[in-house]
Amino acid sequence: MTGRPVRVLLVEHDPAARLLWENFFAARREFSLCGWARDGWAGLEAAADEDPDAVLMDLVLPGMDGLEFLRTLKRREGRPAVVVASRISGSQVIQRALSLGADYYFVKPVRLQAVAELLQALCGGSVEGYARQILLEMGGRGLGLEAACAAAAELAGDRTMLLKEAYAPFIRRAHTSYGCVEKNIRELTGKLQAGATPAYRLLMGGLPAARPSNGAFLQCLCRAALERQAAGAERPEILRQRYFP
Numbered sequence: 001m002t003g004r005p006v007r008v009l010l011v012e013h014d015p016a017a018r019l020l021w022e023n024f025f026a027a028r029r030e031f032s033l034c035g036w037a038r039d040g041w042a043g044l045e046a047a048a049d050e051d052p053d054a055v056l057m058d059l060v061l062p063g064m065d066g067l068e069f070l071r072t073l074k075r076r077e078g079r080p081a082v083v084v085a086s087r088i089s090g091s092q093v094i095q096r097a098l099s100l101g102a103d104y105y106f107v108k109p110v111r112l113q114a115v116a117e118l119l120q121a122l123c124g125g126s127v128e129g130y131a132r133q134i135l136l137e138m139g140g141r142g143l144g145l146e147a148a149c150a151a152a153a154e155l156a157g158d159r160t161m162l163l164k165e166a167y168a169p170f171i172r173r174a175h176t177s178y179g180c181v182e183k184n185i186r187e188l189t190g191k192l193q194a195g196a197t198p199a200y201r202l203l204m205g206g207l208p209a210a211r212p213s214n215g216a217f218l219q220c221l222c223r224a225a226l227e228r229q230a231a232g233a234e235r236p237e238i239l240r241q242r243y244f245p
Contacts, residue, residue, distance in 0.1 A: 005032040006123045009050055011043035011057035011069065012036070021056065024112050030120065030129025040064025044072055052080045053123040056115070059086040059097065067100060074101035081122040085110050128153035130225040138199045144188030147181045148221060155222040163215055182214060189217045
């Protein structure tokens with residue numbers, strides 16, 4: 001599969017918040033929660049041991065607090081992206097956290113999907129994850145969505161791949177069959193064709209006269225997911241405007 005999941009280290013003292021994030025990331029294949037630390041000292045050890053792509057952290061931590069954690073992490077080579085989600089809303093604290101190396105700062109309560117989108121943008125999320133974003137925006141759901149995302153990720157590695165090859169990893173993963181995957185993707189494209197949303201029209205370069213073949217649809221989805229992945233390298237000020245209104 002092209003593109004591995006974004007590996008996230010959670011540095012969070014509150015067990016309820018930990019459970020919330022664990023459940024959120026567990027339901028998304030584009031992320032892997034590689035560790036959890038309840039204080040700054042443990043967070044530094046976990047960051048060294050796990051080498052995460054990103055750290056998602058609170059500032060309120062026992063022992064070494066969040067600001068000291070950021071100051072120490074900043075001195076390390078190859079540090080991960082860092083996103084703060086905290087109830088502390090003072091502008092001076094926020095600016096201090098950003099100056100110490102935090103890439104972005106959310107004030108709790110946060111919209112979990114916004115954090116996920118930001119992590120993908122910072123870390124260059126997987127093709128499968130971007131394909132899922134695109135299909136969800138068009139109203140896609142169900143097994144057809146999951147199968148189409150997995151197939152698009154396979155096609156990203158070889159655009160000339162046969163469909164049976166692109167389907168194979170999902171068939172093994174979901175313990176299903178080629179016929180079932182083909183049928184569910186066909187039903188998905190049929191519903192999207194009937195809905196004819198602006199997002200679907202954009203994906204297909206206009207509204208097709210009839211439901212596209214699975215192969216044609218997946219090629220368009222793969223191309224759009226790769227474009228979105230490349231756009232993950234947006235300039236920081238653009239992302240900052242998006243997440244700090």
